[in-house]
Amino acid sequence: MYTQALNSETVVSTIDDEQKMTAFQARIDREEKIEPNDWMPAAYRKTLIRQISQHAHSEIVGMLPEGNWVTRAPSLKRKAALLAKIQDEGGHGLYLYCAAETLGVTREHLVDQLLSGKAKYSSIFNYPTLNWADVGVVGWLVDGAAIMNQIPLCRCSYGPYARAMIRVCKEESFHQRQGYELLLQMMKGSEDLKEMVQDAVNRMWWPSLMMFGPSDGVSEHSSNSMRWKIKRFTNDDLRQKFVDATVPQAKILGVTLPDPDLVFDEVSGNWKYGEPDWAEFKRVIAGHGVCNKQRLKDRISAHENGAWVREAALVYAEKQKSRMAQSAA
Ligand SMILES: [Fe+2]
Numbered sequence: 001m002y003t004q005a006l007n008s009e010t011v012v013s014t015i016d017d018e019q020k021m022t023a024f025q026a027r028i029d030r031e032e033k034i035e036p037n038d039w040m041p042a043a044y045r046k047t048l049i050r051q052i053s054q055h056a057h058s059e060i061v062g063m064l065p066e067g068n069w070v071t072r073a074p075s076l077k078r079k080a081a082l083l084a085k086i087q088d089e090g091g092h093g094l095y096l097y098c099a100a101e102t103l104g105v106t107r108e109h110l111v112d113q114l115l116s117g118k119a120k121y122s123s124i125f126n127y128p129t130l131n132w133a134d135v136g137v138v139g140w141l142v143d144g145a146a147i148m149n150q151i152p153l154c155r156c157s158y159g160p161y162a163r164a165m166i167r168v169c170k171e172e173s174f175h176q177r178q179g180y181e182l183l184l185q186m187m188k189g190s191e192d193l194k195e196m197v198q199d200a201v202n203r204m205w206w207p208s209l210m211m212f213g214p215s216d217g218v219s220e221h222s223s224n225s226m227r228w229k230i231k232r233f234t235n236d237d238l239r240q241k242f243v244d245a246t247v248p249q250a251k252i253l254g255v256t257l258p259d260p261d262l263v264f265d266e267v268s269g270n271w272k273y274g275e276p277d278w279a280e281f282k283r284v285i286a287g288h289g290v291c292n293k294q295r296l297k298d299r300i301s302a303h304e305n306g307a308w309v310r311e312a313a314l315v316y317a318e319k320q321k322s323r324m325a326q327s328a329a
């Protein structure tokens with residue numbers, strides 16, 4: 001009897017879930033935003049937690065390669081711009097952790113996943129920044145690729161993520177411009193400076209293309225994300241948009257892009273490009289890039305050094321709460 005009862009309950013709940021699923025998809029198709037208290041399929045929630053937390057981790061780890069250059073910026077103006085940019089990235093990480101928390105995970109859990117090496121973040125930040133031109137190229141190419149990825153996320157079906165991305169994209173645009181402007185100035189300088197820029201472009205070009213992820217044929221998460229309108233474009237579409245936008249910028253700058261297969265295709269109106277080294281991408285994602293260990297070590301020590309700030313904030317919050325309770329009594 002018990003088994004029968006259980007079975008009929010399961011049937012009822014499956015039909016119920018199917019109806020909820022149909023209604024959920026209809027809302028997505030009508031371009032309605034899904035909000036934290038709305039019903040959502042478990043897989044939608046899981047996909048968003050993974051994507052938003054990886055995004056948050058990337059913003060936070062992304063502060064490190066540029067952080068190396070704050071003390072060596074060549075002028076007060078450059079130092080102020082770089083500091084502002086790094087601070088923005090920290091803010092992006094915080095908005096995104098908040099957006100992830102609305103899905104029922106705690107920030108402590110997400111930070112633990114990052115610090116224990118379980119969570120992934122963008123592979124680009126495991127490459128070193130070897131000279132000052134790298135700071136410009138990170139702005140131009142890395143923030144440029146991030147914008148291409150993130151603008152469609154402003155229309156993501158999950159409300160808190162979409163709204164966070166609107167502000168993030170405005171700031172990313174400043175990041176991209178400060179990088180490009182820095183490089184334009186360097187390209188007006190000595191031959192040594194020009195070589196420095198070209199060297200940085202040569203090293204960062206392919207890792208920037210890899211930021212869009214593998215081709216959609218091999219990307220396991222693509223089709224659900226497209227159906228749920230978490231993603232609006234495929235990885236390959238976004239990569240193509242990025243290449244098409246970047247080639248003319250490289251010409252104005254006076255640098256070459258290190259791809260012998262780069263050619264304009266009259267029929268499609270796109271720049272055709274060569275295949276990124278996906279074996280290298282997998283190696284870096286798996287933790288074997290030049291800087292993976294260093295990045296994690298730096299994040300762990302920053303977290304440990306910040307323990308007193310978290311403790312002080314908690315004590316302050318408790319004090320405020322008891323003051324409010326006293327004045328209400
Ligand atoms: Fe950012």
Ligand SMILES: [Fe+2]
Pocket residue numbers: 089143146171172175
């Ligand atoms: Fe940025």
